[in-house]
Amino acid sequence: MNDMHIRSLLPATDVSRRGFVVTSLASGFALAVQPVCAQTIITTDTNGLLANEVKIPAAGGDIPGYAAMPASGGPFPTVLVIQEIFGVHEHIKDICRRLAKHGYFAAAPALYAREGDVSGMSDIQEIVSKVVARVPDAQVASDLDATTAWAKGTGKADTAKLGVTGFCWGGRQVWLYAAHNPNLKAAVAWYGAVKRPGTDLQPKNPLDLVSQLKAPVLGLYGGADPGIPVDTLEEMKAALKAAHNPSEIVIYPDTPHGFNADYRPSYRPDQAKDGWSKMQAWFKQHGVG
Numbered sequence: 001m002n003d004m005h006i007r008s009l010l011p012a013t014d015v016s017r018r019g020f021v022v023t024s025l026a027s028g029f030a031l032a033v034q035p036v037c038a039q040t041i042i043t044t045d046t047n048g049l050l051a052n053e054v055k056i057p058a059a060g061g062d063i064p065g066y067a068a069m070p071a072s073g074g075p076f077p078t079v080l081v082i083q084e085i086f087g088v089h090e091h092i093k094d095i096c097r098r099l100a101k102h103g104y105f106a107a108a109p110a111l112y113a114r115e116g117d118v119s120g121m122s123d124i125q126e127i128v129s130k131v132v133a134r135v136p137d138a139q140v141a142s143d144l145d146a147t148t149a150w151a152k153g154t155g156k157a158d159t160a161k162l163g164v165t166g167f168c169w170g171g172r173q174v175w176l177y178a179a180h181n182p183n184l185k186a187a188v189a190w191y192g193a194v195k196r197p198g199t200d201l202q203p204k205n206p207l208d209l210v211s212q213l214k215a216p217v218l219g220l221y222g223g224a225d226p227g228i229p230v231d232t233l234e235e236m237k238a239a240l241k242a243a244h245n246p247s248e249i250v251i252y253p254d255t256p257h258g259f260n261a262d263y264r265p266s267y268r269p270d271q272a273k274d275g276w277s278k279m280q281a282w283f284k285q286h287g288v289g
Contacts, residue, residue, distance in 0.1 A: 020061040022110055025053050025093075026119035029263060030086035032127060036263040044097035051097055056109050058146035059139075065109040065147065066093045068100035075158040077289050078151050080144055081108035082166025082173045084261070085132060087118045091263055092167075102280060103289070105157040109147045111140050111173075132169060136201040140173050141180045148181075161185060163288035165279060166192060168258065175206030175217055178247075184215040186286035188279045191221055191257050195232040207232070210239045217247040218282040220275040222255035222268075250278065 029036050051068035066088055069076055079099050083092050088110045099106035112118060116131040144164070151157035163186045166174040171192020178187040194206040221233055233249055240247050252259065252274075258266035260275060283289050 020063075020113050021115065022064060022113040022117045023062070024064050025066060025088055025110060026117070028090055030089045030119045031122045032118070032124050033086055033089075033264060034122075037265060037267065038263075040262050040267050040269070042094060042098075042262045044094050044101060046097065049097060049100045051093075051100060054107070054150075056107075056143075056147050056150045058109075058143050060114070063109045063111075063113045063143060063146070064088075065107055066096050067105070067107040067151075068093075068096040069105040069156055070100060070103060074105070074156040076103060076105040076156060077161035077283070078105045078107070078148070078157040078159050078163070079283070079288065080147055080162070080164040080177075081106055082140075082144070082164065082170030082177075083108060083111060084167045084258075085118075085124070085127060085169040087112060089119060091261060095165075095167075098276075104163075105151060105154075107147050107151055107157075109143055111135065111143055114139070133199070134201065137173070137176055137204065141177055144173075144177055145181065148183075159183070161288050163187065163283050163286075166190065167260065168192065171219075172206060175213075175219075176204065176209065178215045178217050179206075179209040179212040180214075182214045185288045186283050187215050187217040188282055189217055189219045190260055190275065191225060191228060192219070193228050193232075194219075194236045207236055207239060210236075210243050210245060213245055213247060216245070216282075216286055218278060219247070219249040220260075220278065221249065221251045222257055222259050222271070223251045223253045224255055225257040227257055250275070 054067045055062040096106040115134045118127045152159040165188040167190040171189040174187045174189035252271045256266045259268040260272040
């Protein structure tokens with residue numbers, strides 16, 4: 001499908017792009033993850049799909065994003081895909097295509113569009129300090145709401161069957177969005193921090209928001225992830241149980257952070273496959289599908 005074809009699904013907009021640093025997606029993988037492990041990269045084709053970069057009207061301008069859906073039929077159950085810390089690069093685009101192959105309308109907005117382009121940054125600390133630390137959690141929630149509204153406006157997305165999934169930085173945002181959107185049906189967070197020091201722009205932890213969760217969350221974590229200590233996950237489990245919340249946390253023993261990232265050395269195919277299967281079952285169990 002060409003770019004003009006997918007853009008024909010967009011609602012008309014006169015929103016200005018002023019103030020946006022990123023107006024289109026980069027190709028390939030972010031520089032910070034080079035060299036990629038080419039032998040394990042999963043590449044999902046577009047046969048039977050409509051898939052391409054899109055523009056999503058949001059506060060202050062158009063957010064670039066990537067969307068994929070089956071080529072015929074619809075409207076389809078909708079899944080918002082929240083990027084890793086490295087932005088909407090090829091892995092996140094492929095996640096959208098994988099979901100589309102399962103019959104979903106999947107959309108990944110570039111949630112750093114106002115703050116900076118991380119695709120050309122080689123140092124992860126630079127990514128964090130110059131871009132990620134400047135992204136307000138409230139803005140992320142608003143942009144995800146805007147993505148949902150845009151998807152509904154295409155006529156191809158059934159946003160009454162709305163799910164969200166995200167990875168790394170996006171995994172934490174999944175928990176926050178599940179506390180934000182009362183229309184969300186289900187959420188799946190892949191290795192997103194549940195407890196860390198807050199900031200003015202990112203004040204709350206998922207652990208702070210257990211009582212506010214509006215959709216059940218499935219958390220998928222590695223037991224050997226140094227950035228997300230298991231004791232914080234056990235604390236989250238206890239808080240969920242105390243609140244009688246149906247969310248669940250799965251911890252894969254001896255598994256690192258980023259175990260679904262098939263382009264990195266952290267990739268663990270068995271755990272990734274199991275997590276993907278659990279995600280599909282979770283969505284279907286809770287009305288996304």
